[in-house]
Amino acid sequence: MTQPERILIIRLSSLGDILLATPVIDRARAAWPAARITFLVDRGYADLVRTHPGLDEVVEFDAHGVHRGPGGIAALSEALRPVDLVIDLQHKVRSVLLAMLLKPARRLQLVKRGASEVVRALMGQDSILRAPHQVERYLAVLEGEAPPAPPDFVARPRLKPEPHWLEAAAARLPDAGGPYAALVLGARQRTKLWPARHWEALGRTLQDRGLRPVLVGDPANGIPAGPLAARVGGALPVFENGGLGELAGVLCRCVVVVSPDSGPAHLAAALGVPVVALFGPTSPERWAPRGERTSALTLALPCSPCSNHGSGACPLGTLACLESLSPERVAAEALRLAGWA
Ligand code: SF4
Structure with a gap:
């Protein structure tokens, strides 16, 4: 894809998932060094995510306040525009709606289960119970979209605590x-x-x-x-x-x-x-x-x-x-x- 100038990564909750999603920030930063990268997260986690050095901006999602309901999501999309690339690592109704309203040039989303995995899960054989690791599942969203990862890329969450x-x-x-x-x-x-x-x-x-x-x-x-x-x-x-x-x-x-x-x-x-x-x-x-x-x-x-x-x-x-x-x-x-x- 062409070099995106503005990237929005969405992972609203919860603590473990947000942290395991942070290698996607590193990967996107390595792939598109000049892009402005924004992370959208539930407000309770924003201060933690803000310490990530690969981000330009953290936007707090206020699920029970100003961003409540379809009207709140529409207002948020107005505030976030323009966005060239949305990386939706939540993939639930709110994030899907927001990504659609933003009308980015490219929309990537976490696929929780493919069709065959859904069928196997219904038969009691849920293949995602075990592997791959959730970090790899998140990074897979960028596969085929981002240039290859640099040889020294390490896929693990890293935060720097505030003094x-x-x-x-x-x-x-x-x-x-x-x-x-x-x-x-x-x-x-x-x-x-x-x-x-x-x-x-x-x-x-x-x-x-x-x-x-x-x-x-x-x-x-x-x-x-x-x-x-x-x-x-x-x-x-x-x-x-x-x-x-x-x-x-x-x-x-x-x-x-x-x-x-x-x-x-x-x-x-x-x-x-x-x-x-x-x-x-x-x-x-x-x-x-x-x-x-x-x-x-x-x-x-x-x-x-x-x-x-x-x-x-x-x-x-x-x-x-x-x-x-x-x-x-x-x-x-x-x-x-x-x-x-
Ligand atoms: S893994 Fe633990 S919770 Fe699950 S069935 Fe076995 S003993 Fe019970």
Whole structure:
């Protein structure tokens, strides 16, 4: 295609997907260095995305305010015009409508499943459960459109934390109290949650080995950190109800992060913090955090993966994929990645 002058990349949510989509920014920047690249994202994620060095502009999508409904999308399209190339990595009604209204010279979109994949999924054989990795799925949108990637291109998310996030985290977690290890307790889907008794055992082990656990709770999903901190003992620091910038700062204060397959695992990887991600119903081939010091632990049971994003209940009623993932194994991997073994 001819050199686009104005590119719009759309990925509205959620945290993990947005981060895994950021290599598309790098790829587009390498392909069209002179283009103006804008990223459209839900307003809650805008401050994080703004730290990406490949972007010229981040536009906040206000789904419940000024961009609500078809009228809001139409107004947004007026504000964003002109756009030569739209890269729609969301591919839902709102992003499709916006891309159409923008009337760009070229429109690329994430294809979630081809026709044969839809048929196989309906027959219980969903091929995208496993692979390819979501980063590759996003990058595939540019295939045949962008010039070949440079030989040194590395497809992984990267973010640079804002100095004030780091300063706030340093005040919250002073050097004298560390070294710290973040235990991220929450995930939106219940089948991705590691049992509380395992977190408690992990917290005790890390504490015995000289690391101070920071418990990252998720009260919005019914996972408060306070009760667990009390059970582990030692007046552990707790982080919850903060913004994503504050969370990024906290993760950067840690020598290792342990997390379910969820957004904070990808955030840690993008920040270059070692992360152990715990996989049960979802596939590490598709969703493992991408980074230099990342580890995806799974028992690889015959029933796993059973879900693309996790679900409300284990189809077998056992949740053996995470119940049987022992705190001893997780602790050993966390200590190894932290260089503490
Ligand atoms: S079916 Fe298997 S992989 Fe899926 S939630 Fe249950 S134990 Fe985990």
